[in-house]
Amino acid sequence: MSQLPLQETRTTDSAIDRALLEWAAVVGREHVIDNAAALAEARTATFATSQATPAILRPADRSQVQECVRIANRIGIPLYPISSGKNWGYGSRVPTADGSVLLDLSRMNRIVDFSEDLAYATVEPGVSQRQLYAFLRERGSRLWIDATGASPDCSLIGNTMERGFGHTPYGDHFAQVCGLEVVLPDGQCIETGFARYAGAKAAPLNRWGLGPTLDGLFSQSNLGIVTRMTIWLMPAPECFQSFCCRCDGEGGISELIDALRPLRLDGTLRSTIHIGNDYKVISAIRQYPWDEMGGETPLGGPAWAKLRKQFNIGSWNASGGLYGTRAQVAEARRLVRRALAGKVDKLQFLDDRMLRIATRFARPYGWFTGWDLSRTLELLRPVYGLMQGVPTEHPLSSAYWRKRTPPPERMDPDRDACGLLWCSPIAPATGEHALQLTRIGYRVLLEHGFEPAISISMVSERSLACVISITYDRDLPGEDERASRCHDELKRRLAEKGYYPYRLDIRSMGAMDGQPAYADLLRNIKLALDPTNVLAPGRYITGA
Numbered sequence: 001m002s003q004l005p006l007q008e009t010r011t012t013d014s015a016i017d018r019a020l021l022e023w024a025a026v027v028g029r030e031h032v033i034d035n036a037a038a039l040a041e042a043r044t045a046t047f048a049t050s051q052a053t054p055a056i057l058r059p060a061d062r063s064q065v066q067e068c069v070r071i072a073n074r075i076g077i078p079l080y081p082i083s084s085g086k087n088w089g090y091g092s093r094v095p096t097a098d099g100s101v102l103l104d105l106s107r108m109n110r111i112v113d114f115s116e117d118l119a120y121a122t123v124e125p126g127v128s129q130r131q132l133y134a135f136l137r138e139r140g141s142r143l144w145i146d147a148t149g150a151s152p153d154c155s156l157i158g159n160t161m162e163r164g165f166g167h168t169p170y171g172d173h174f175a176q177v178c179g180l181e182v183v184l185p186d187g188q189c190i191e192t193g194f195a196r197y198a199g200a201k202a203a204p205l206n207r208w209g210l211g212p213t214l215d216g217l218f219s220q221s222n223l224g225i226v227t228r229m230t231i232w233l234m235p236a237p238e239c240f241q242s243f244c245c246r247c248d249g250e251g252g253i254s255e256l257i258d259a260l261r262p263l264r265l266d267g268t269l270r271s272t273i274h275i276g277n278d279y280k281v282i283s284a285i286r287q288y289p290w291d292e293m294g295g296e297t298p299l300g301g302p303a304w305a306k307l308r309k310q311f312n313i314g315s316w317n318a319s320g321g322l323y324g325t326r327a328q329v330a331e332a333r334r335l336v337r338r339a340l341a342g343k344v345d346k347l348q349f350l351d352d353r354m355l356r357i358a359t360r361f362a363r364p365y366g367w368f369t370g371w372d373l374s375r376t377l378e379l380l381r382p383v384y385g386l387m388q389g390v391p392t393e394h395p396l397s398s399a400y401w402r403k404r405t406p407p408p409e410r411m412d413p414d415r416d417a418c419g420l421l422w423c424s425p426i427a428p429a430t431g432e433h434a435l436q437l438t439r440i441g442y443r444v445l446l447e448h449g450f451e452p453a454i455s456i457s458m459v460s461e462r463s464l465a466c467v468i469s470i471t472y473d474r475d476l477p478g479e480d481e482r483a484s485r486c487h488d489e490l491k492r493r494l495a496e497k498g499y500y501p502y503r504l505d506i507r508s509m510g511a512m513d514g515q516p517a518y519a520d521l522l523r524n525i526k527l528a529l530d531p532t533n534v535l536a537p538g539r540y541i542t543g544a
Ligand SMILES: Cc1cc2nc3c(=O)[nH]c(=O)nc-3n(C[C@H](O)[C@H](O)[C@H](O)COP(=O)(O)OP(=O)(O)OC[C@H]3O[C@@H](n4cnc5c(N)ncnc54)[C@H](O)[C@@H]3O)c2cc1C
Pocket: 081, 082, 083, 084, 085, 086, 087, 088, 089, 092, 093, 105, 125, 147, 148, 149, 150, 151, 154, 155, 156, 157, 158, 159, 161, 162, 163, 164, 165, 166, 224, 225, 226, 227, 395, 396, 397, 398, 399, 420, 536, 539
């Protein structure tokens, strides 16, 4: 078996000083950041980490990235690329290996190509969801982006490289991109697909190109720095409606998944269906009810029941979008209604008009029914927007669930010591698997004193992406350790049953090798591309 050099990450002061001087000559002294406050921020995530970073480099373009990589190689100091560095719940911008210099690509924020007719945009790593969304709206474009529930300021490339997902029919992000421009660990640059041929007209339109296709090598890996990517955009449909429903009891989730899967498979439902349990929904609406719970955790008993009633929340709460012509949406509505008949409570369809009416009558409705419809609408509106690719800040407040002070106007979970550690297993899209997986989540989190806030997303036709959130207050002594133990046990118990995460937090990288031959192959590819292990050591592909 080939081995990577063991320790490229420990560097002498003189080496780092020399490198800083050389990098400064490339990117400009003001874009080499090494002040203590910025470095302290850079090593702070939403859970305990120990990796320190000696500096942050902020290149302005691809050629500067290439030069930075060449210097890193020559002097032997590892680089860790980030796009916007908001990988909350999985490690934020903290590098996987101690001593790595952060390569912050957020200054590279140009939209370099756009076609309304062919529905794509080519972007650099610093382009955020907010930026592309605004770009399209300013032009009166008929195209939609797909947005995640993370901040509007999150990068499109950073999220896609982690294979993140959103809420529209283009929700599986890595499935909607092509033509990656990648700086390799030796400083050379390649483009994937047809872009490798001079003047290739279909470069931003066709993923496969000719011969072996390489795109996958650069997502969830440490084999290259993506400096450009073409993202396909969704033409706005003639008609959009959303639906939501709830069900109760443990078996509710099972029936719901089995009823929705055929509609996802036959194309009636084309977008991610998002299903959150009561804990998940409550934590998106408000903070922990410390007073009602007398300071005790986890949430349960009468206080929990009261909140469920107040916001009209079921054990499981599903929402999804219907897209197409008016006739297609009407037919989809009929099929959804038929599939869910007798299986769910309160199936409701919503469009712009109904949302306006509900907003107008929310308060009087609450007086008669006791249901706090205004607060429910506060949650519904951003979710409704996400289904149309409208980025939102709103879900980020859930990171402050266990904090004793309200979320500030400018939320920053790293700075505000919000504890957030996510475990995101994938399971087959059947009710039985959803049940097994969520049972494990409930058991382990409650045993460790956390609320099992769980979402299940039907991102694709055949599998479920489940996100189990461990949310806590990092300011409380011992909580980081407790969350970490809980997360480790959760991951272990899920893996025992065959449920593996679609994405890893930086604590877990290195522990998910799988088949020895597969791990060896990855290591050999890494060795071939990055013999000095200079790029993001330990990220997904483990060293020796
Ligand atoms: C409340 C909340 C809701 C969230 N909702 C969602 C959601 O709906 N969907 C979802 O997917 N995530 C979600 N997240 C998780 C996370 O915040 C997002 O995935 C976010 O987009 C990732 O951060 P980023 O875009 O800043 O990427 P970055 O942090 O910049 O990048 C992520 C990782 O990818 C690698 N990388 C970045 N750029 C490059 C590059 N150019 N070349 C090579 N490698 C690179 C780096 O290793 C980096 O650590 C949510 C988080 C919170 C707190």
